[in-house]
Amino acid sequence: MNRSLLIIFATVGLDAVGIGLVFPILPRLIQEVTHASNVASWIGIMAALYAMMQFVFAPMLGALSDRLGRRPVLLISMGGAAINYLIMAFAPQLWMLLIGRAIAGLTSANISVATAYITDISAEDTRARRFGLFNATFGAGFIIGPVLGGIFGDYWLRLPFIAAAILNGSNLLLAFLMLPESRKPSRQPIDFAALNPLRPFRWIFSMKGLMPIIVVFFIFSGVGEVYGTCWALWGHDAFCWNGLWIGLSLGTYGVCQALAQAFLPGPAVKLLGERATILVGVAGTSLALIVMSLTTHPWMVFAIMPVFVLGGIGVPSLQSLATRMVDNDRQGQFQGVLASAISLASIIAPLAFSSFYFVVQKQWPGAIWLSAIAVYAITVPLVLNLHIPQAKMAAAT
Incomplete structure (x- = not known):
């Protein structure tokens, strides 16, 4: 290297x-x-x-x-x-x-x-x-x-x-x-219109039939923000964790997610197909979040981490499914829209989840994880009803 x-x-x-x-x-x-x-x-x-x-x-x-x-x-x-x-x-x-x-x-x-x-x-x-x-x-x-x-x-x-x-x-x-330096500076003027981060959203409504999968990406990304926003608060309120235990629990979660995304999506998709793999990921994450919302024993958080592994197979499978939704000549445009949707979710979701946690913090801090499940549930009918063009299915097989 x-x-x-x-x-x-x-x-x-x-x-x-x-x-x-x-x-x-x-x-x-x-x-x-x-x-x-x-x-x-x-x-x-x-x-x-x-x-x-x-x-x-x-x-x-x-x-x-x-x-x-x-x-x-x-x-x-x-x-x-x-x-x-x-x-x-x-x-x-x-x-x-x-x-x-x-x-x-x-x-x-x-x-x-x-x-x-x-x-x-x-x-x-x-x-x-x-x-x-x-x-x-x-x-x-x-x-x-x-x-x-x-x-x-x-x-x-x-x-x-x-x-x-x-x-x-x-x-x-x-x-x-x-x-x-890796490249020579360009003498071309900067296209300032291209700097508008909202520009890709103009294309959403021109991509017929793609709104459901864009919404699924948005929700998946938004739910992912709940961990960085509320994990440390919840760990302290539920178990009186210090910084070390909060860091170890977050690190363990990160390891589980990385291993799952590296090794499980391929075999899971071959066995179950992309739709079912996405839904298994949602189910695994939801089960783990239910346990976290109810447990009063900190060791259960670490014990449930392998179930979180199932959640790690959902996003790669969704990405694979998304690539089959448009033709090759529109992939760049479509991926730009997805990137913008993910970024927008990263702005909105922390505000929403932190506001909810502010309300439930004293009575039941674990309720924050049930709110994440409620948002996740919106994706189930959307995934089940995603329409994949038959030509793309044939090409993939």
């Missing part, structure tokens, strides 16, 4: 670590600066702010990297990430934390630029393997992040942010000294 790829993978991994390390400690940090006992709403606002900055700025950073080159945009985003973590490490007031999370969301939009960089330097026959490593690196960072955040946060609440700032600053220095 060449030096450039190692630096890019380090950037992606550190982005994921930075996202994950915040989860176990953010509730306590907000309590420290606001002196409020119920901070669920602020958790949702911060998660939505982070996602909104990604949603708005990812197209802009991608366009700037085409115009100016990948290297300067990546360096700026690395520097922004380091600055964000320093702000959050020492911020005495809530508005400073909000600014920090906004900067974090903006700079984490560099994933699209890192993807373009890998495409620039990779031959077609190596791209699949390299993108596999790319996704694995992000997944590993997202598993490591919550564990480190919990351990460091128990020692000192601000320590995880200082560690993240040091790591991102080191990566910035390494990239500045050793990362070459």
Whole structure:
């Protein structure tokens, strides 16, 4: 593996670590600066702010990297990430934390630029393997992040942010000294109309018959936000977990999901078909969430994790099914719409789930998981009634 790829993978991994390390400690940090006992709403606002900055700025950073080159945009985003973590490490007031999370969301939009960089330097026959490593690196960072955040946060609440700032600053220095440019800057003017993040939604209503699967993607992505938004709050309220146990539980969940998505979807689809595999994933996740909503024993959370594995087979199967819904000449357009729907769900869902948790926190914190099941249930009739063109079915077989 060449030096450039190692630096890019380090950037992606550190982005994921930075996202994950915040989860176990953010509730306590907000309590420290606001002196409020119920901070669920602020958790949702911060998660939505982070996602909104990604949603708005990812197209802009991608366009700037085409115009100016990948290297300067990546360096700026690395520097922004380091600055964000320093702000959050020492911020005495809530508005400073909000600014920090906004900067974090903006700079984490560099994933699209890192993807373009890998495409620039990779031959077609190596791209699949390299993108596999790319996704694995992000997944590993997202598993490591919550564990480190919990351990460091128990020692000192601000320590995880200082560690993240040091790591991102080191990566910035390494990239500045050793990362070459992957493409020549373009002299073509930037198409500002293409920077509108809502632009792909114009195509939704022109894609007849595709609205149900877009809604399913939206719901799946929205439900996935409940874990990052409410897991730490629930762990503390239900079991009085400290940062270490919150981080370990999130890390265990991440490992189960990664293993499931890596090894189970292919055999499951061959055995059951895509529709049934998606529904089995929904059923497995729902069963695990029911147990979590009712249990008063923390060991049950870890015991139910293998059932969560079943939930990990749903999204890859849905992605496979989606590719058969349109012709090859519309795949790019369709995937753009799906990406926008997922981003929009990442903005709306944290606000909705955190508001619900604010209501049920004192009476029954586990009710948050039942609300996720209720949202999931909407997908069942949609999946059952998805219409797949016969020509696509024949081509797939």
